[in-house]
Amino acid sequence: MEQSGQRILWGVGTSRTLRAHWILAELELDYVTRPMTSRSGETSTDQYSHINPSQKIPTFQDGYFTLSESAAIVNYVATRYGQAFDLAPPTDPQQRALYDQWCFFVMMELDAHTLYVIRKHGDLSNIYGEAEQAIRTAREGFQKQANAAAKRLDQLGPYVLGARFSGADILLTSCLNGALRRSIELPDILHRYLERTTQRTAYYQAMRANQSV
Ligand SMILES: N[C@@H](CCC(=O)N[C@@H](CS)C(=O)NCC(=O)O)C(=O)O
Structure with a gap:
């Protein structure tokens, strides 16, 4: 049994584990990493x-308290510990709904439906099977939804919530980085967005913490 007050993060080495390391780094929270890797x-x-x-x-x-799902972890940590850092999700119901809209959009349209399909039938095709057409439509689908994200950011910017960085930016950044690793072209506005989010100190700290050795 773990000590009652201890914070433990299980997992390193993937874009999804990075999200959790990143929010913990943003909030300068102490935690223990269990460096378990995927597969x-x-x-x-x-x-x-x-x-x-x-x-x-x-x-x-x-x-x-035990929690899985990277987006839920980001939002839990930000809600519980983020006030002092101005990183808590909005409390106004409509602002919160717009924040949730971004989170669900990223997790569904940019992660599950698209990047994960590309990974499953690309890098992991020995497990999940080859599916060229699924990969092609997932790449197109990602680009279409990335363009939608760029339009929204153009109206709001520089971050998902406008002026302030939030957990939704962690989710979005991790997916955009995943797209770049797979040579999916992104609009300029998203490149400029990534320059802002990946220059944060906590991002570097999280990248280090997320390394599998
Ligand atoms: N929706 C989940 C997805 C988590 C997920 O698929 N994790 C992968 C690694 S990226 C995994 O643990 N796969 C099982 C395994 O590697 O044994 C989340 O966002 O946390």
């Missing part, structure tokens, strides 16, 4: 399955 078999042990029945990383433990 190493470590996610399917009995001990880990008890903590996260999905057998996926990341998982975050805040004392006795």
Whole structure:
């Protein structure tokens, strides 16, 4: 049993684990990393399955509170600890709804439907099978939705919430970086956005913390 007050983050080495390391770094929170990597078999042990029945990383433990899903971890940490850093999600219902709109948009349209499809049927095709057409439409789908994100950012900017950086920027940045790694072209406005978000000190700290050794 972990100590009651200890913060533990399970998982390194993926864009999804990076999100959790990043929000913890933004808020300068102490935590212990369990450096478990993807597809190493470590996610399917009995001990880990008890903590996260999905057998996926990341998982975050805040004392006795256990949470999975990278976006939920980002938003939980930002809500619980982010006030002092002006990083908490908005509390006004409509502003919060717009924030949620960004988060769900990123997780569904830029992650699950597109990047993850490309990864599954590209790098991991030995497990999930070849599906050239699915990859092609996922790349096109990503570009279309990235253009939509660029339009919204152009109206609001420089961050998802306008003036201030938030957890939704962590989610968006991780997906845009994933697209660049796969040579998906992005509009200039998103390149300029990435220059802003990836120059943050906490981003470098998170990249280091997320390295698998
Ligand atoms: N929706 C989840 C997805 C998590 C996920 O798919 N994690 C992958 C690594 S990126 C994983 O743990 N796969 C299982 C394994 O590697 O054993 C999240 O955002 O946290």
